[in-house]
Amino acid sequence: MKTNMVHAGSMTIGGDSPIVVQTMCNTHTSDVDASVAQCVRLYEAGAQIIRLTVPSPAQVESLREIKARLRSKGIDTPLVADVHFSSEIAIAAAEVVEKVRINPGNFHKDHDKAREQFAKLVEVCKANGTAIRIGLNHGSLGERITNLYGNTPLAMKEAVMEWLRMCVENDFYNVVVSLKASNTYVMVEAYRLLAKEMQETGVVFPLHLGVTEAGNGDGGRIKSAVGISALLSEGIGNTIRVSLTEDPENEIPVAQYLADRYDRKLNSTMVSLVLEGKKAVATYAAPSRERLLLDFACDFGKRLLDKELDEVVLCGTYIDEGKEIVLDGSDYAEYLTDELMQAARRRFYRPEYIACPGCGRTMYNLESTFNEVKLRTSHLKGMVIAVMGCIVNGPGEMADADWGYVGEGNRKVSIYKGKTPVLRHVPEEEAIDRLLELIENDR
Template identity: 35%
Template sequence: MLDIQAFHLGAEPCQYHRRRSIVVQIGDTPLGEGYPIRVQSMATASTLDTEAAVAQAERIISAGAEYLRYTAQDKRVATNLGVIHQALRARGITTPLVADIHFNPTAADTALEYVEKVRINPGNYVDSKGCTEWNDEVYRTMHERVQERFGAFVLRAKELGRAIRIGVNHGSLSERMVMLYGDTPEGMVQSCLEYLDVCRAHDFHDIVISMKSSNTVVMTTAVRLLVERLHSLGYPAYPLHLGVTEAGEGEDGRIKSSVGIGSLLADGIGDTIRVSLSEEPECEIPVARALVDYITKRETSPSPEGNLPSWEEYRALSQDARRQTTAVGAFVGGSNLPIVLHPSLGEEDLTAMEAQRPDAVLMPNGQLRAHNGTPIVGISTYTLSSEEITAEAIQHLLDHPQTLVLLESRGENPVADWRWGFTQLQRGGITNPVLLKRTYMERDLDLFRLYAAADCGSILLDGWGNGLCLEAPYLSVEDVIKTSFGILQATRLRMSKTEFISCPGCGRTLYNLQNTIAEIKSATAHLKGLKIGIMGCIVNGPGEMADADYGYVGAAPGKIDLYKGQECIKKGVPQAQAVEHLITLIKEHGDWREPGEEPPTS
């Protein structure tokens, strides 16, 4: 199993500064060291519809996008990128355009002539599918094909002064890479390195790299592993594009994106980001900008004082730390699921929340209460910050192993605060369950979600933290608790609702994505713990919904393919009946239950 903790960063765990990447010229908007973290989006208008594509570009760019991507399925579509490019330049818009290519290297060749950057997917650029016999000769032949075909593309990009994004997606690794390395972060890194080495062989370095997945654990692991591998190989620090694929929309999309992107930004990783929401693309920009601004202001915040840990020590301390804490009955710690605790202000909060969040724990007037209002006896809490961890505090916790530690961050860099506090507790031999505590003074619910998800997601993905204890005095208790559970779900630690893995849409989308998502949610949102993929076209599914239990994929205009896991069960279902057929499919496999009906216990 891959050691997801092993990676190298320039900054130490309790500090913040950006990774020093090389500069890549993309039109008139350079990327990398010395330049701000760029935000971008992808058009959903058809690339063949010049008028619609240009109008949408103006909206997205007006919202603040610094790069704009269009899909280019074939040579005809790629050629029209030149028309769009020319129309935008005639309007005085110089924002660099990016072509998004899958399966069709000829489309990539064509697009390269017209736009500043082309994204290719190593998983489907030239690799053939359906090989029945894998041997060294097949591997060698396919590798040589990559060198020859992609090499010619690189030489032309070098001649034209274009940039290339090597965009690896977990859900669309080539069969060859899966056979060699498995469907793993290691497979993603190896897929990238094969194409990167072709670029380096031709002394071409205007390269941006992305490692994406709809699973935040896989995505962050792959990016960190790539950073380490580039460092160990002595390669330049190429700029990194960050994103969580198929993050969804609304609250869930924002929380999931913030967990994945924010946790990497917090460690100084990332030069450009795209928040992929199943909404109008211009809605992505303010979310991305808010996330970047929140993290990068830590550049001027002071680091904690003391004998701060190195990455090596911190990773050793956090290895499986969550499960190694002392279990407090079947409540928290050890193998228990992480909990959500809210230090509510009075009995009225408890009453209001009982029916709505039966899996939350409230603490009215300092007394822990179960979901039914029954006091939880024999368990106390101890709140302290990293600056308050003294020898006396350590001894108190050693003497009271059933005490829950509420590790509070009060500074500008919660990730650094929590890591320093955790390090001191671990050095002192403390095994008490630790909950992350912080008070957010934001009045804007969306900003609270972004900030809390980025902060807490970083720590939970590190491998420790037995729950969350968040407060936001200007927001409702329900919203704070709902956000907390959303963060736990986005980090794959506790499933408390249905998870919808939905693509953001693009020019390939074959149906009204937002209306369809709303329809499917209305029918299935009560299926706690189930993961449902909603993909606009076959390019983004089934691969990009690899984690989904069921999938709804656009197959052709008016036709939907339905999946159970990675297997297509029903093909070409009329869209008007597709949701009904999806429900039938869920029922046939025993995963349906009526609203209000609890899932079976294992």
């Protein structure tokens, strides 16, 4: 899809540009040393745009310092300020970094007030050549929109279109849009609806793709690849982030694979495909485990999501530690197929996890907690369990989770049932036990 061109410092997004790979720091932005060190590692790993969270005005100053130190090292990777809840912080950050991400769900509830705040932000962005990402998430749709359209892909598209119309009214086009969800079906449909509507209106903003709260490990990679590749294969998407609840450096090779594949720099390692009605038998000769997983997710994710296929049988070989491993009939082939079916929301063989990637707002060791929650809840097939890094955005972003584990800070945790907090201020050491007790008592 042909889009406008957006400029964020040295980087061009959209137009005829290749797909841009981005990620986000999980350091505290006020810890300038740690943030600079992580930005350097992310740059070296291949990140082309790096986002940092800006929870308060003090972090705008940290951001200024981080940027200056990176530039003095010759690293000109554009930085993005991730701002929630405060248009004042967004305006201050727009004078410092190349791009500001705002969450429209967090702007003033009064529409006229929000318009006014946005117009001020646009003015500063125009004066400084700063880009904006309008980053709407499924979990943080406003009440007005959900009352009109439900909690649906259509609601996401309608909500963001209001903001894109404001951009046009303000004659501001240096804008990228995202409509992320942790549910791959919702995410893909929302972007498709938006792409169609933008093409009809004739003003086509570039799109930033991502599956939010995708989790970690194989599941997180497969889920991200299914959602992002479904859209990239249709020519939708100009910049991508693979959100993993892991060190952000681990996100880059997965995102780079997706960018290269859909910029046509590499092909799938599938060597044969036999179709029998809605069943596919796919044979691979993959050079590594990770490559097999990503090729498989990209080759079949969209077809499963769109119900063109109902079943895929994985065969062939991959190389692991120099040895050729045969997939035909193996437990590993069955596991990868189960993961793919779950990521495409066709069959749930384990709980569905929603885990944020963590950022400078994270209140505890998210990665190890998430792994422990996964281990201890693995029997709860079909249940949706969220593990979120902070109480500020976590509850709003958990979307349709049945249960949520949310960090409060000060080694305390809140436990949510759906959208309702049922236990607050639980000491971290007891929180997983309490969560499991609540789930068991509820069954």
